Amino acid sequence: MKCRVCRGPAVIDLKRHNANFCPEHFIRFCNQQVEKAIGEYDMFAKDDRLLVAVSGGKDSLAVWAILVELGYQADGLYIGLGIENYSDVSGQYAKEFAEARGLHLHIVDLVDEYGYDVPNGAKAAKRVPCSACGLSKRHIFDRVALENGYDVLVTGHNLDDEAAVLFGNVLHWQAEYLARQHPVLPERDGMPRKVKPLVRLDEREMAAYCVVSGIDYMLDECPMSAGNSHLRYKDALNLVEQASPGTKQAFFHKFLSQGAPFFAEAGDEKRAELGTCATCGGPTPNDVCAFCRLVERAGGQPVKLTRGPSRSGSTPTQQTVTAEP
Amino acid sequence: MIVELRNPTRTVEFDEAMSVAKLLNRLQVDRGAVLVICDGTLVPYDAKLPADAVVEIRSVISGGAA
Ligand code: SF4
Ligand SMILES: [Zn+2]
Ligand SMILES: [Zn+2]
Numbered sequence: 001m002k003c004r005v006c007r008g009p010a011v012i013d014l015k016r017h018n019a020n021f022c023p024e025h026f027i028r029f030c031n032q033q034v035e036k037a038i039g040e041y042d043m044f045a046k047d048d049r050l051l052v053a054v055s056g057g058k059d060s061l062a063v064w065a066i067l068v069e070l071g072y073q074a075d076g077l078y079i080g081l082g083i084e085n086y087s088d089v090s091g092q093y094a095k096e097f098a099e100a101r102g103l104h105l106h107i108v109d110l111v112d113e114y115g116y117d118v119p120n121g122a123k124a125a126k127r128v129p130c131s132a133c134g135l136s137k138r139h140i141f142d143r144v145a146l147e148n149g150y151d152v153l154v155t156g157h158n159l160d161d162e163a164a165v166l167f168g169n170v171l172h173w174q175a176e177y178l179a180r181q182h183p184v185l186p187e188r189d190g191m192p193r194k195v196k197p198l199v200r201l202d203e204r205e206m207a208a209y210c211v212v213s214g215i216d217y218m219l220d221e222c223p224m225s226a227g228n229s230h231l232r233y234k235d236a237l238n239l240v241e242q243a244s245p246g247t248k249q250a251f252f253h254k255f256l257s258q259g260a261p262f263f264a265e266a267g268d269e270k271r272a273e274l275g276t277c278a279t280c281g282g283p284t285p286n287d288v289c290a291f292c293r294l295v296e297r298a299g300g301q302p303v304k305l306t307r308g309p310s311r312s313g314s315t316p317t318q319q320t321v322t323a324e325p
Numbered sequence: 326m327i328v329e330l331r332n333p334t335r336t337v338e339f340d341e342a343m344s345v346a347k348l349l350n351r352l353q354v355d356r357g358a359v360l361v362i363c364d365g366t367l368v369p370y371d372a373k374l375p376a377d378a379v380v381e382i383r384s385v386i387s388g389g390a391a
Contacts, residue, residue: 011367207385225388
């Protein structure tokens with residue numbers, strides 16, 4: 001197997017691109033795919049301040065590494081979710097990654113700051129763990145971005161993640177979700193823009209990127225993910241992909257270019273006017289936001305949002321723990 | 326050859342040398358769902374693994390829904 005670029009020995013074959021790469025040219029390929037996604041969807045500019053949501057897993061560490069490599073100003077945010085046998089270890093990977101590269105990592109711990117963890121919060125709020133977890137993470141992403149003047153929140157969702165979410169939304173004809181499924185969610189009411197620069201790279205490519213560039217990441221899965229529908233959708237799509245490579249990419253990217261416009265209206269209808277949460281001060285269509293209601297039911301304490309310095313070019317106030325080298 | 330797999334964590338042993346393709350076939354693992362790592366480096370599908378190799382088969386599929 002020879003590298004498509006230099007004809008040297010290849011270490012990875014990418015069937016959907018009908019290409020093999022050596023380590024050096026594989027890294028270059030990944031960087032190019034991220035740059036292409038940033039440009040294609042107009043995600044952010046070189047002088048924007050980026051906050052990368054880091055879990056300690058392959059995708060978030062890889063996207064952080066690639067953005068730094070491409071010359072963007074990107075800090076990290078790790079959220080301790082209080083999930084037994086998982087959160088402590090995944091946090092360690094995130095900290096070690098940041099320390100080894102001299103990068104700035106914000107750390108927010110649900111138990112320390114809000115007085116609850118994901119398993120108990122989910123039980124108390126009668127939500128499934130991933131729903132309570134997602135709600136908590138989204139709130140904290142916004143809070144840390146707002147308080148520290150970040151323009152953009154970056155997540156490590158890859159092509160497989162997005163294709164699986166799209167598949168689920170199509171299976172249930174969730175028009176409103178389909179209207180919102182895009183690699184860029186615009187900024188709104190002071191909340192940062194949200195972007196997914198890995199939408200042109202799949203899961204295997206991200207794992208390979210980590211191995212080739214020596215990034216240690218959390219291999220164990222979150223115990224809460226076992227048996228969820230997201231994994232079933234991935235399995236189903238992988239079966240199709242095995243028989244016809246490239247199907248997943250066409251499914252997702254052609255949805256964006258050809259299918260999504262048909263659903264735009266469904267999104268507009270549901271865009272309710274937002275007010276201010278009486279408890280935390282964040283944006284919400286209700287008196288109290290869903291996150292503060294979750295915190296209250298879980299017996300935790302709410303945290304008031306303090307709007308930080310203005311965006312772009314400002315010096316961040318560091319209110320969270322910093323992992324410095 | 327010693328082969329380490331995860332989820333569940335287990336070790337499988339083979340006496341003879343074989344290619345990555347053959348190994349994955351024997352274990353009935355989809356090549357699109359894993360990476361094969363030997364001595365810390367990625368090995369391609371057509372590589373020959375020596376009889377005394379220690380090989381990790383790493384799943385690449387993660388399951389967070391949020
Ligand atoms: S699998 Fe669910 S509970 Fe676990 S980290 Fe992901 S979203 Fe949170
Ligand atoms: Zn090459
Ligand atoms: Zn609130």
